[in-house]
Amino acid sequence: MSFARGISLFLVVLTVFFLVQTAVFVRYCVAGSETLRDLSWTEVLQDPMLYQVMQEMTMNGDAVSAASFWSGAVGLVVLLVLVVLWRGTAWKELLGMRLPRPKAFLVWLGVFMLLALAVEGLAYLSPAFRTDFMGLIVGSATDRWMLFLGIGIMPALFEEALIRGLLMGSLRFITHEHLVVAVSAGVFALMHLQYAPMIMLLVLAMGVVLGYARTRTASLWVPIILHMLNNVLSLAFAEA
Numbered sequence: 001m002s003f004a005r006g007i008s009l010f011l012v013v014l015t016v017f018f019l020v021q022t023a024v025f026v027r028y029c030v031a032g033s034e035t036l037r038d039l040s041w042t043e044v045l046q047d048p049m050l051y052q053v054m055q056e057m058t059m060n061g062d063a064v065s066a067a068s069f070w071s072g073a074v075g076l077v078v079l080l081v082l083v084v085l086w087r088g089t090a091w092k093e094l095l096g097m098r099l100p101r102p103k104a105f106l107v108w109l110g111v112f113m114l115l116a117l118a119v120e121g122l123a124y125l126s127p128a129f130r131t132d133f134m135g136l137i138v139g140s141a142t143d144r145w146m147l148f149l150g151i152g153i154m155p156a157l158f159e160e161a162l163i164r165g166l167l168m169g170s171l172r173f174i175t176h177e178h179l180v181v182a183v184s185a186g187v188f189a190l191m192h193l194q195y196a197p198m199i200m201l202l203v204l205a206m207g208v209v210l211g212y213a214r215t216r217t218a219s220l221w222v223p224i225i226l227h228m229l230n231n232v233l234s235l236a237f238a239e240a
Contacts, residue, residue, distance in 0.1 A: 002170070003170055003173040005170075006086075006166060006169065006171075006173065009079075009082045009083065010167050010170060012082065013079045013082065014162065016074060017071050017072070017075035018071070020070055020074045021067045021070075024066055024067040025054070025057070025064075025066075025067040026044070026045075026050070028057060028060070028063035028066060029050065029063070030050075032053070033049070035047075036049060036050060036053065058194070059133070059137060059140060060137075060140050061136075061138060061139070061142070061147055062140070062142055062143055062147075064151070065137070065141060065146045065150030065151050066143075066146055066150060067150075068150040068154060068155055069146060069149050069150030069154045071158075072154035072155055072157065072159075075158050076154075076158045079158075080161075083095065094165070094166070094170075095161060095166065096165060096168075096169065096214060096218060096219055096221075097219075099219060099221060100217040100219035100222050104216070105219075105222055108209075108213040108217065108222050112209060112213070112229075115205065115209050119205075128196075129198055129199065129202065131195060134151075134234050134235065134237075134238040137151065138235060138239050147235065148232075148235065151231060151235060152231045152232040153228060153232075155231060156228035156230075157228075159188065159191065160210070160214075160227055161224075163187055163188050163207075164184060164223045167183075167184055167187060168181075168184050168211065168215070171183060171184070181208060184207065185211050186204070188207035188210070189207055209226075210226060210227060213226060
């Protein structure tokens with residue numbers, strides 16, 4: 001029963017996230033198109049031009065960062081409200097909202113840095129493991145604060161709360177650690193379909209490390225900080 005309730009809430013939050021993300025992104029597309037700007041929402045959604053404009057805006061830093069920020073913020077609030085209503089005072093235990101021991105955090109920071117070095121090595125050896133996605137996003141963004149919040153901070157907070165918090169916490173009701181980590185890593189990779197298949201393999205590996213960081217430290221803060229560090233560094237290197 002607890003597993004079914006948890007997965008149901010996971011799907012509700014995920015649906016809200018994608019609806020808000022799509023709505024914000026479409027709003028930016030409409031604002032940037034003279035053809036669509038004066039149409040009603042019903043007309044916009046029926047106009048074939050919308051799909052073309054959305055394709056053109058997929059690498060627009062302002063649109064992507066705003067959609068990411070607002071969908072993550074709304075999704076995070078909905079997630080926390082639903083989990084508190086469901087678990088009551090035990091919501092922190094389900095999500096893993098305990099502070100990690102400093103030694104445990106440093107160990108997983110080291111593991112994550114080794115993964116980052118391995119990813120850089122693969123990118124150096126093969127073009128298949130390189131992506132210009134972040135460079136295009138950063139290069140086209142005019143609102144640096146929204147870029148930082150929408151790409152660097154909010155995805156780490158929302159995705160970790162959703163995947164390594166609610167999803168993993170719900171799966172632990174019925175199965176063991178390794179399967180929980182595997183399933184959560186797969187879902188994490190599927191949430192990053194903007195990348196090429198080879199890059200998604202690296203995202204999958206990152207998801208595995210973040211998953212074990214969550215289970216072995218019993219703290220959601222460890223994967224949140226590591227995920228945030230990865231995002232912020234990616235932004236910094238893309239700007240360099």
